[in-house]
Amino acid sequence: MAQQDGAEYEIRVLQESDLYIESGFYATLENLRKEERIDIENMRRQFRRRQQSGVVTYVVVLGGQIVATTSVVFEDKFIHNGGRIAHVEDVATRKGYEGRGYAKALLQQATTLARQEGCYKVILDCSFDNVLFYVKQGMRPVEICMRVDL
């Protein structure tokens, strides 16, 4: 348990049993993208697919509610003589819980895991507005993320 502003929170790995509406997990993800409706069966399928691919999702739990999350996707490279890298994806803090250091704590947790897994780097894509936040966490801007919608 860690403490922030007097409120104790826990960082742990997301469980399949967290995939119900009232856990706060989807409310947290809404800060990334608002969904019309949540298909729980589909979420369970994705959970299992992600587990098979070795994706690790962390959640910050405060008073039994999920209030922040991020995921780590590992990629085994041929370059770096077969090195491994970690992609940090979907950092989200639930509306009303921002500015309490949860994203920072999650990033530290993700970086610790990446180090344990023998990764040589951690990368993530963020909006222009969030560059300074990640610079403060010790990251540096290196490339441009390009996108095409299908």
Added chain:
Amino acid sequence: MAQQDGAEYEIRVLQESDLYIESGFYATLENLRKEERIDIENMRRQFRRRQQSGVVTYVVVLGGQIVATTSVVFEDKFIHNGGRIAHVEDVATRKGYEGRGYAKALLQQATTLARQEGCYKVILDCSFDNVLFYVKQGMRPVEICMRVDL
């Protein structure tokens, strides 16, 4: 077989049997990063790990030699109600074979695969110098890639 400047080339998926020094695969990757030495056993291990994670690596083969490559890493999301995305990684053209449209052809192949796999977007990180190239391929700059070395 496709044709470029009179020379026929083929785009196909990388096979484990391509992982020997003389295939041109490592010479191609050297345009991303020069290695002191190649550990073939490690490369085979990475090949199998990547296969398990569903990573698809394409190569351009010209006269029996690999002259360009890229990889597609799929990620199953919770957002977009359990959507799938494709990360295009490690686009490389072998020294001396640049400017012949291989990277463009590989990107088209990767995008076709992503569409077949039901992805809602393709993303890739590139250097500032290469933004215009990817804009010409129909992509747009959307975010900044941040990095920390471990």
